Amino acid sequence: MNKHDLENKKQEWLDLEFEDEKSENTIKRYECAVNKFLKYIPDGEVTKATMINYKRHLIDTYSPKTVNNEIVIINKLVKYCESNIDDLSRLKRFDSKLAVKNIKVQEKASIEDVITKEEYKRMLRMAKKKDEMDMYYIMRILGETGIRIGELKYFTIESLRKGPYITVRNKGKTRDIIVDTKLRRELISYAEGTGIDEGKLFDVDYMSVYRGLKQVAGQCRGIKLSKIHPHAFRHLFATRFMEQIGDVTELKDILGHSSLDTTSIYSKSTKKQKKKHLDEMWKNG
Incomplete structure (x- = not known):
């Protein structure tokens, strides 16, 4: 060959x-x-x-x-x-003579550079202030449902009107995304207000969302741009879910992961959180 x-x-x-x-x-x-x-x-x-x-x-x-x-x-x-x-x-199952092995990667003990809840809220306020409502609602969907950017196409006016469950298909698997009642009503109202009476709410691709997020974050002083990308909002959703619910098996189903090992990273604290825990541990001597 x-x-x-x-x-x-x-x-x-x-x-x-x-x-x-x-x-x-x-x-x-x-x-x-x-x-x-x-x-x-x-x-x-x-x-x-x-x-x-x-x-x-x-x-x-x-x-x-x-x-x-x-x-x-x-x-x-x-x-x-x-x-x-x-x-x-x-x-x-084919035993290739040419294929090379993956390199060994040490498992991370912490998750770092995750967008914080405060930064998320600042970006939402900025998008609203600049009247960038497409980006505002895209961030809301990513942050409040944990979907991948490629699953945004399943957010149609028809699916939202049907109820709180939106069926998505990704990587050969089908799962239902749960949309909070308040967000669902806002999205329907937004769609109707912008003249969308059928089909997708947002006609976007990964790069256009990526650029839009960077632009919004760039207008917010103090947000580290290197950690702003579409998948960051999925990380935000997952870390907040673990903080408030703490069920990694349920999170695996919500995110659509094939393996619990993939999801388990969200059950680990950041280095900053580890330091805080140790500081509190020795605070009283």
Whole structure:
């Protein structure tokens, strides 16, 4: 197998992943990772050494989490080309000679740089002040439901009128999102006030929301812009849920995680909280 084979098979493999109902954002991420890989590796035969050298390049360039995400994607393409298997469930079991291992990442003992409740409220006030009501309600939805940005498309006027449960489909799984009564009424009123009588409330993509959030945060003095992104509001929802409810199993179902291990990070305190707890512990001698 050589680089030319990979280039020729790339779209075929992406189509297969699309037919497996991967989300649009996932397919874009796959394509971006593969294009970077193909641009980096030399022409000619693709060997284990090629794969290891690319892995080393990733380690020198990206965070461990990003490295592992990229490795998973590249391994998928290589296994597809190497095996000629067009069934994804069988492809997972294929023993590739070229695939490289993920790097070991130490489990985090704390979650850091999570947007705070106070910062969230400041951003909401700023969006309202600037009459950026689309961003105001997008932040409300993200912060009060914990959805992924790709699930925003399921917030239609029809689904909101039906009741408090909105059915979303993501990563091959279906779950119901619970929308607070007050927020649901406000969203319906907002939609009707802006002339939306059918379909999606917001016609946006990840990057437009990302830029909008950065702009709102930039107008609020003292908010660290590096921690402002769409997924930050999902983290905010999860940490607040654990503070107030404390049931990690229930949170797993709400967020739609496949594994409890993914959700369990939200049961851990931040370093700042750990320090506060220790200070209180020794406060009285």
